[in-house]
Amino acid sequence: MLQMTQVSKVFRTEVVETHALRALDLEVTEGEFVAVTGPSGSGKTTFLNIAGLLEEATSGEYKLDGVDITKLGDRDRSRLRNEKIGFVFQSFNLIPDLDLFDNIDVPLRYRGFSRAERKKRIEEALERVGLASRLRHYPAELSGGQQQRVAIARAIAGGPKLLLADEPTGNLDSQMAREIMRLLEELNAQGTVLVIVTHDPEIAARAQRNVHIVDGVATDLERGPSLVKKAHA
C-alpha cells in the first residue's frame, strides 16, 4: 500500500539545514495498523506529511498503492490524496462555519460525486460514527470527542484505502480517546490501512507494528499482531 525507499527530507534556511528524515525505508501492506512513535521533533509529522502527499520528499522514492508519487504534478497528487487517503488530525481541523454535512461534503465535492452519491456517503459516514442525528449541527456545538468522530467520518466518507492519523486522541480525555481508538481499529479491521503518529505508548501497544523515529532515522520495531487484532481475529 505504502512503500518508501531511502526517503529523506531536508529543511533548508540561509543559515541552517535540518534533516527531518534520513533515508527512510518503510513498507506498509494492505490491512496493517502501524504506529509511528518518537520524541517531539524527531520527524514523525514530516513522515506523515510526506506519506499523505502534503509535502514532497527531498530525495528517495515513494509509491502509494503502486503509483510512483515522485513523478506526479499537483493535480494528480491532489486527486490521489483525495481518493486514497483519509486524514485525522489532533486538532480535528473541521471548518468552523460549515455544518457537519458540509464539512464531510468537502472531499466528496473535489471527487466529483453526484449530489445523490454525496448525500448517501455523508449520511452513511455520520451513521458510522454515531452522529447521524447531528447532520446540521456546527462543530462548535459538539464536544471534542464528537468533533473527532466527525473528522473520522469526513476521512472515511470517500472510502480511502489509507487512514493517516496524527495524534488523533491528543486533545481528548481518556474515555473519549478509547472511543476514538475503538472506531479507528474497527475501520482497520474492515480493511483500511491505519498509520497513527503518536506519543501515547498505549496506542502504540495496540498497533501491529511500531516504527520509531529519532532524529529522522526510523527503526522498524517488528511486532507481532496487536492484541486488538488478535481479539478481532
Add this chain to the structure above:
Amino acid sequence: MIGYYLALAGRSLRRNVVLTILMIVAIAFGVGASMTTLTVLHVLSADPIPQKSDRLYYVQLDPKKLRGVDESPEPNRQMTLLDAQNLLKAKKADRQALMTGGNAGIDAQRPDLPPFPLDDVRQTTADFFSMFDVPFIAGTGWTAADDDNAARVCVLGKALAEKVYGSTNVIGKTLRVEKDDLRVIGVIDDWRPVPHFYDLNTDTYGKGDQLFLPFSTSLQINVGHSGSTNCWDEHTDAFAVGAPCEWVQFWVELDSKDKAAAYKDYLIAYSQEQKRAGTYERDPNVRLPDVMQWLAYNEVVPDDARLQTWIALGFLLVCLVNTVGLLLTKFLRRSADIGVRRALGASKRAIFLQLLVEAGVVGLVGGVLGLGLAWLGLWAVRHQPATYADLAHLDMPMLLSTFALAILATVLAGLLPAWRGCQVAPAAQLRSH
C-alpha cells in the same frame, strides 16, 4: 464546481461583512467614476455614420499664398467657393456635396407665431441627403437641376415642421425664409449625427440642422453664413466667387479605396492646373481624410473629457490596488481553511479558482452598485453647461461594458491574492491549526 465556489464565495463574503462592503464600495466607486467618464468619451468619440464613414471623404486643398498672413504648411480646413464649385461641376466622385452652415429669419405667416431667427440652416447641394443617409419621413431632397436653377425649394427638420405647421405632413406648403417663399419638398426625421461631423465649424455637438436649402438659392436670397471664414489676401467680399477666403466645406463619397486614390490624384492635378493658371502659389498640397480621420485631425473630443477619463481610470486603479490588499488579507486569513481543503483533495488550481470566483462575485456586486453610481454621475454631467451634456446617456454597449469592467477589474485584482492563497502549504497550516 462553479456553483459550489459561488456558494462558498457567498458564505465567505457574509463572514466578514465590513471587509466585504469595503471592497464592494471601492470597486463601485472606481467603476462608477470610470464608466461615467468613459460613457461621455464614448459618446463624444463615436463614429457618427458607421455604415459608410470609410467611404465619405473630406476634401482639403491649399490655395494659400506662399508668404503672407497664413504660412502654415497644412492645407486649408475649408474651401474657397470657387474651388468648391469647380469640384462640384467636375463630378469626379460617386457623389459630392458643397455646403456651409447658415442662419435665416423664418416667417411662419401665422398670427400666433411671430417671425423668428433660425440658426440651424444648412446650405448645400443635392447629393447631401443620399451621401449622409438623411432619414426622410415625407417627400425627398432636391435635384442637381434644382441646384443649377437655384430652385425655391427646401427640406425641413421634423421639429421645425411641427413648430411652423403643427404637423410633418407639409409637402407642397410654402415657407417664407428671409423675404422669399420656398416650397417644402421634404421633411426629415430627428437627425443629429454626433459629433456634427460634416461641419465642425459650427457647434460640434449641437442640435441637428432644421432647414436645408440649395446652396445656389441661399446665395440669391441672402441667407446668412455661420461658421468660420479665413482669408489670406485682400478682398472686398469674402463670400464672392474667386475671393481668397475659405468658408465652405466639400465632401465626396467614393465607393472604393481605388476610387479614393484616383480622386486624390485628380485633386493633385487640379492643384497643378490652378498653379499653372496662377490661382495657386503653392505646390499641390491636398488631403482626403475619411470621416474618422477628419474627426481625429480636428481633435473633436474635448481635452477635459479625455483628462477626466484618465483621472477616473487612475482612481479605479487606486481602488483596485486597495481591493488587492483587502483580498490578500481576506484570503491569507483563511490559510487554515485552505490548508484543510488542500489536505482533503483540492488542487492548487481548484483553490485558485475558488478564490477567483469569490473576487468575481465582489466585482459583480461592485459592478451593479457602480452602474448606479455611473447613472448618477451621468445625471450630474447632463446638468453641466457643456454643449455635449445632454448626450451623456448609458447605452447597451456601455451598460454591458460596466459589468465587464467591474468583473474583469476585480478578477485581475484577485489574481495575485488568489495565487498567493493557493500557494498556502497545507502541512504548515494543519500543524498550526
